[in-house]
Amino acid sequence: MSKENEFIPKDLEFEKLMKKAKRRSLIKMVLISLVISLVVLTGLYFIGDTVMKMKMEKEINLDLSWNGIVGANVEEQGTTYNYSPISATAKTKLVKKVGGVPIPWGEEEKVFTILGTSRLITNDGPSGSGSISDERIPLYYQGERVMEFYHPEVTYKEVFDDRELLNHIDEHSVVEMAFSFDKGYTIEEVNSIFKEHIAWYWVDTFSKEDIDEHNELNGDDQFTRGHTVNGFEAYGFPYNTHPKAMPASNFISILQMMKSDGGSYQNEANKIYNNITKNGKVKLEPKNLNIIGVVVTGKPSDLKKYNDASVIRAATLGATTNQY
Known part of the structure; x- marks a missing residue:
């Protein structure tokens, strides 16, 4: 190989322009990807949030109806809701009316998520203490x-x-x-x-x-x-x-x-x-x-x-x- 062909002269200005164009293209692609991802995630979030609220409304109404026929002299007093970005908690208070006087009778708590799931947070049930030989242990x-x-x-x-x-x-x-x-x-x-x-x-x-x-x-x-x-x-x-x-x-x-x-x-x-x-x-x-x-x-x-x-x-x- 001849010495005059050993090194090809470099166009430094052209290389700078190419690198700059590549950077701009990369930044543009990243920004477009971020925007698309943000739009998709936002859409999925609102869809999940809507599904969660629909599921929560249906289940709370079913719970309200069911509590109307099960539980001796127990009734719902009201439900409060606590929302977070990805979930919501519904807490329902139960009471007994004894001679016109309301007595607190525990709470039912449910957690709902934007993934469409729900979970009942169980409370302690009735309990009693005594000997195994006792004829009766009141609860x-x-x-x-x-x-x-x-x-x-x-x-x-x-x-x-x-x-x-x-x-x-x-x-x-x-x-x-x-x-x-x-x-x-x-x-x-x-x-x-x-x-x-x-x-x-x-x-x-x-x-x-x-x-x-x-x-x-x-x-x-x-x-x-x-x-x-x-x-x-x-x-x-x-x-x-x-x-x-x-x-x-x-x-x-x-x-x-x-x-x-x-x-x-x-x-x-x-x-x-x-x-x-x-x-x-x-x-x-x-x-x-x-x-x-x-x-x-x-x-x-x-x-x-x-x-x-x-x-x-x-x-x-x-x-x-x-x-x-």
């Missing part, structure tokens, strides 16, 4: 007694009657008490006896299989105590003093709605519907609801009026509070 929640119910077709080791406790409660207090009946009654029959102090009706939602299971559990000698239905597990509806109110119809409407589109409650709603209607053989209407218990509230002297009611098979004390 407590929020510092108050939890009512128990006894199904009329289940045989228990022992059926308890807490009406004697009314003699030891101050007359300035108001209390709630669950009365379990000896059989199923119509709403009209129940009202004729307890209307003055009814707060809530317990509806028979048991199937024959449920009754057999409870009988089996209560007949098991390995368990010294009876297997009852606590207030958290009971289904029913509240009493309403308004002359045009139809709480039983509301119970039926909620059940029918949940049966067709009840989200996580749909399977349970279907089971209850089938149990009440005997798998479609009985029409679901107020007159066909079997009321197997009630919650009554008032002063101790008010509830003592039912000491001689022959329909009462069992009585368990619930929450108590000062009337004033």
